[in-house]
Amino acid sequence: MKAEFPRRLFLAFGALLGGGSLYLLGRGLLTFFSAPGSPDPPSRFPVADPAELSRLKDPWKYHQGVWLIRDSRGWYALLGRCTHLGCRPALDPSSGLLVCPCHGSRFDLQGRVVKGPAERPLPRLELARGSDRKIWVDTGKETGASFRLPL
Ligand code: FES
Numbered sequence: 441m442k443a444e445f446p447r448r449l450f451l452a453f454g455a456l457l458g459g460g461s462l463y464l465l466g467r468g469l470l471t472f473f474s475a476p477g478s479p480d481p482p483s484r485f486p487v488a489d490p491a492e493l494s495r496l497k498d499p500w501k502y503h504q505g506v507w508l509i510r511d512s513r514g515w516y517a518l519l520g521r522c523t524h525l526g527c528r529p530a531l532d533p534s535s536g537l538l539v540c541p542c543h544g545s546r547f548d549l550q551g552r553v554v555k556g557p558a559e560r561p562l563p564r565l566e567l568a569r570g571s572d573r574k575i576w577v578d579t580g581k582e583t584g585a586s587f588r589l590p591l
Contacts, residue, residue: 486574487517487567490591493575500531500549506565506577507531507538509549514588517565517577518551524558538562550585 487503499510505528507518520528520538527542537554538547546555551562566581567589575589 483580484576484578486570486572487577488575490569490573490575493591502531506579507562508567508575508577510591511549511588514590515567515575516583516588517567518547518549518562519565519579520562522558523553523560523562524556529562 485504487506488501488508493501493508493510493515496510501508502520505520507520508515509518518538522529522540522542522545524540524543524545527540529538529540529545529547531537532539535546536549538549538551540546540558543557544555545553545558547558547562548554551564553559553561564583564585564587566578566583566587568576568578569589570576
């Protein structure tokens with residue numbers, strides 16, 4: 441009878457260790473196969489206030505996974521999600537390119553691929569003025585390269 445207790449304890453410890461290992465393996469696989477960065481915001485949300493944009497020193501603004509970029513014709517939006525595996529490109533001010541931290545893809549401010557492994561441009565998103573006078577973006581609606589929201 442006395443020999444049963446250590447055996448049961450050993451089995452319980454083994455089950456605990458095995459379960460913990462499976463849990464950690466599952467979490468590791470989830471982390472490995474999911475893109476880094478903050479969770480996606482809702483599809484449609486206010487991205488900027490026009491007065492705020494007019495005060496910006498730089499012709500760009502990043503907000504909740506979306507790049508707002510200004511050129512001579514107005515503002516347009518790029519989804520800040522790399523088309524390779526979904527990481528979030530960051531602006532490199534020295535080169536003026538959006539650089540993906542994961543595998544080094546580079547995009548110009550039009551969203552075009554300058555360097556792979558990404559093969560597709562960053563999606564351009566629809567911008568519209570809301571009834572609250574703010575500028576709204578819809579990450580579920582893509583637009584063409586000629587779209588601009590005049591300010
Ligand atoms: S996820 Fe951006 S280069 Fe791979």
